[in-house]
Amino acid sequence: MHPFSFTTAESADAALRLAADDPTARYLAGGTTLVDLMKLEVEQPTQLIDITALPLAEVTTLPTGALRVGAMVRNSDLAHNEEVRRRYPMLSQALLAGASGQLRNMATTGGNLLQRTRCPYFRDTAMPCNKREPGTGCSALHGENRGHAILGTSEACIATHPSDMAVALVALDAVVRATGPRGERAIPIAELHRMPGDHPEIETSLAQGELITAVEIPALPFAARSLYLKVRDRASYAFALASAAVAIDVESGTVRDARVALGGVGTVPWRSPAAEDALRGRAATVATYRAAAEAALAGAVPRQGNAFKIELARRTLVRALTRLEAHAT
Amino acid sequence: MGTATEQVVTVEVALRINGAAMPLALDPRTTLLDALREHLRLTGTKKGCDHGQCGACTVHVDGRRVLSCLTLALAAQGKEITTIEGLAQGGELHPMQQAFLDHDGFQCGYCTPGQIMSAVALLVEPCGPNDADVRECMSGNLCRCGAYANIIAAIQDVRGEAKQ
Numbered sequence: 001m002h003p004f005s006f007t008t009a010e011s012a013d014a015a016l017r018l019a020a021d022d023p024t025a026r027y028l029a030g031g032t033t034l035v036d037l038m039k040l041e042v043e044q045p046t047q048l049i050d051i052t053a054l055p056l057a058e059v060t061t062l063p064t065g066a067l068r069v070g071a072m073v074r075n076s077d078l079a080h081n082e083e084v085r086r087r088y089p090m091l092s093q094a095l096l097a098g099a100s101g102q103l104r105n106m107a108t109t110g111g112n113l114l115q116r117t118r119c120p121y122f123r124d125t126a127m128p129c130n131k132r133e134p135g136t137g138c139s140a141l142h143g144e145n146r147g148h149a150i151l152g153t154s155e156a157c158i159a160t161h162p163s164d165m166a167v168a169l170v171a172l173d174a175v176v177r178a179t180g181p182r183g184e185r186a187i188p189i190a191e192l193h194r195m196p197g198d199h200p201e202i203e204t205s206l207a208q209g210e211l212i213t214a215v216e217i218p219a220l221p222f223a224a225r226s227l228y229l230k231v232r233d234r235a236s237y238a239f240a241l242a243s244a245a246v247a248i249d250v251e252s253g254t255v256r257d258a259r260v261a262l263g264g265v266g267t268v269p270w271r272s273p274a275a276e277d278a279l280r281g282r283a284a285t286v287a288t289y290r291a292a293a294e295a296a297l298a299g300a301v302p303r304q305g306n307a308f309k310i311e312l313a314r315r316t317l318v319r320a321l322t323r324l325e326a327h328a329t
Numbered sequence: 330m331g332t333a334t335e336q337v338v339t340v341e342v343a344l345r346i347n348g349a350a351m352p353l354a355l356d357p358r359t360t361l362l363d364a365l366r367e368h369l370r371l372t373g374t375k376k377g378c379d380h381g382q383c384g385a386c387t388v389h390v391d392g393r394r395v396l397s398c399l400t401l402a403l404a405a406q407g408k409e410i411t412t413i414e415g416l417a418q419g420g421e422l423h424p425m426q427q428a429f430l431d432h433d434g435f436q437c438g439y440c441t442p443g444q445i446m447s448a449v450a451l452l453v454e455p456c457g458p459n460d461a462d463v464r465e466c467m468s469g470n471l472c473r474c475g476a477y478a479n480i481i482a483a484i485q486d487v488r489g490e491a492k493q
Contacts, residue, residue, distance in 0.1 A: 003338070003356075004357060004358070005357065006357045006401070016399075031399050032381055032399050035401060036381055036399055039379065039380065040380075042460070048357075050403070050404050076454075081453050101394060101447065101468075102387055103396065105393045105395050106396065106400070186348070200399075224355050233462075236464070236467075236468035319336075
């Protein structure tokens with residue numbers, strides 16, 4: 001691990017000042033990604049700014065009905081929050097499907113959004129990787145790519161975004177609140193994560209030194225009927241091969257509205273407007289769900305090791321929708 | 330990995346472990362796990378993968394189970410840290426430690442301190458009542474010997490008693 005200085009930030013302003021002039025500074029929250037990657041020397045910050053003491057650990061309901069989740073709320077606390085369980089069950093389920101009890105006690109809401117890919121080439125400094133070292137090439141394109149993405153990929157990078165929580169949050173149209181040298185701003189979560197394109201090293205739309213302070217989840221009454229289904233190599237404590245976050249509003253057998261996002265298959269948490277369009281206004285039947293799954297995976301680009309994910313993701317989505325409908329009636 | 334010529338700068342770190350103040354001078358890179366094992370000789374907490382994947386290093390920070398290998402010692406200041414050495418009271422084993430003995434919940438024993446620290450934390454977590462629930466709640470603690478069946482039995486034994 002490379003040497004670094006360590007400071008505990010007493011306020012968000014103090015944290016911003018410390019990070020402002022130092023592109024090699026990193027905010028430290030739960031540390032579950034950052035400390036791991038520092039040990040691997042994938043991350044080499046010269047300054048760590050501990051932000052866990054900042055007063056950002058509250059979950060509150062706003063006058064608009066939105067649920068405001070502080071950036072330092074731990075994943076386990078958010079998963080078991082009564083409002084989350086009642087209003088957004090898919091979010092609670094996604095959180096509990098991620099990592100382990102210990103990691104969920106450490107990991108924060110803001111940190112989870114910014115967790116880095118588990119691509120083994122990204123994590124190995126001996127291997128070429130455009131994300132870690134731009135211009136060196138992508139080892140996964142013709143390498144071990146069973147776990148890699150099939151949606152949102154480029155010839156420069158096919159790394160999967162690993163978060164479960166973020167998949168539920170993109171389905172819920174969450175808004176990320178950030179503060180930075182140029183003030184506070186609201187970022188629709190769909191604009192937070194960037195697809196790799198020619199610049200896989202740029203993963204988010206956050207500016208240098210910008211700090212996530214909260215995530216706001218808009219009121220969405222029909223999300224009270226929602227579900228997160230995760231398919232993985234073992235029953236627990238594994239990253240998704242495919243997952244689906246779904247909410248569906250059915251009246252008299254017809255889908256009035258739907259939210260669909262996929263995990264484990266995208267370079268970013270993957271919202272699927274095409275699947276939602278294929279559901280809206282149609283009969284709530286398996287045939288409709290299959291059509292939505294076809295639409296969701298229409299643009300998938302398989303590689304040698306991960307072609308199975310196309311059918312797996314389709315079936316995951318169909319099963320999630322079917323199970324949700326079965327629970328509702 | 331530091332080189333021999335690299336100058337190691339240490340900083341004062343005030344840890345509180347098993348109820349006692351433990352002032353240390355540490356390289357900022359030191360994890361809580363290494364502080365416990367290498368600087369305080371509290372070697373009950375084990376280093377397995379050192380990357381947050383096995384659970385052998387599980388300790389309690391302010392009453393919640395966390396991984397000491399991914400916690401920097403500096404970030405654990407001002408918190409109440411409990412290790413496996415802090416569970417027994419006055420020479421009497423914690424009921425979970427006794428249950429692991431009674432149910433033969435280990436073979437080689439290397440993962441055991443982490444298993445027990447997780448299991449003790451689980452007693453106050455919202456974990457469902459069934460064996461399957463316990464398996465899910467304990468999935469962050471790997472046992473390469475495969476003592477899982479007896480580990481579940483030990484935990485359920487203690488949880489059953491707690492309910493009475």
